[in-house]
Amino acid sequence: MKTQIEKIDQFIKSLDYEIQLALDSVSTDCNFKKGDIIVREGQVCKFSYHFIDGVGRKFYLDDTKEITTEFYFPDDLAVVFDSYVFQSPSKEYIECLSDVTLSITHFDKFNKLKEKYPKLVEFDLLMTEIYASWLEQRMFEFRTLDATQRYHKLLKSYPHFVKHISLTHIASYLGISLETLSRIRAKQTYLT
Numbered sequence: 001m002k003t004q005i006e007k008i009d010q011f012i013k014s015l016d017y018e019i020q021l022a023l024d025s026v027s028t029d030c031n032f033k034k035g036d037i038i039v040r041e042g043q044v045c046k047f048s049y050h051f052i053d054g055v056g057r058k059f060y061l062d063d064t065k066e067i068t069t070e071f072y073f074p075d076d077l078a079v080v081f082d083s084y085v086f087q088s089p090s091k092e093y094i095e096c097l098s099d100v101t102l103s104i105t106h107f108d109k110f111n112k113l114k115e116k117y118p119k120l121v122e123f124d125l126l127m128t129e130i131y132a133s134w135l136e137q138r139m140f141e142f143r144t145l146d147a148t149q150r151y152h153k154l155l156k157s158y159p160h161f162v163k164h165i166s167l168t169h170i171a172s173y174l175g176i177s178l179e180t181l182s183r184i185r186a187k188q189t190y191l192t
Helices: 002-014 017-025 081-086 107-116 119-144 147-157 167-174 178-191
Strands: 027-032 037-039 047-053 056-062 065-072 093-096 100-106
Touching (some): 002 119, 017 027, 017 107, 056 167, 065 167, 107 119, 147 167, 147 178
Antiparallel strands (some): 056 093
16 A cells, blocks of 8 residues: 555645645545544445544445445545445445544535646546555455455554454454454464
8 A cells, every 4th residue: 555655645746736735725634533433324425535543444234234344544545435436325334443533525626626627637547546456456365365364464564553443343354253353363372
């Protein structure tokens, strides 16, 4: 993800000052508390959320069971993609797993800026490409790594943040039962 963040930073720095100011004018920093839901099922995702600090997750309900599909850490961008792009009701939720600080950008205001500054269409495309790449990588890992490998990758990538995530959410994200995650963690403890 670091490479993608660098691409985004480089692109933003390449924008002229007027466009940077315009982009800043449609974004607002906001603080949310642990447990706050920032997007709900049935609600249209009208904002993109850039995580400045804290941890979040995206999930959907399967009957009454919560299925975690994404975690968000500092520098991640959170949206319910189909709801955001098509301005249709969301099938998912975005929840804060810790106190978070987000930079929020309004969909309509950003689209008006894209009309005025075509360079921002390139930025939007870059963000979409990064999300598609992340999604493809996640699907590839789900098919090629076993649950233990996926868990270790999560720990290695985000060691300071995993402590904010309940084991139930981690197990759901990995596509395994809580019992299986407990066995993986017990083996890891035994080996260290």
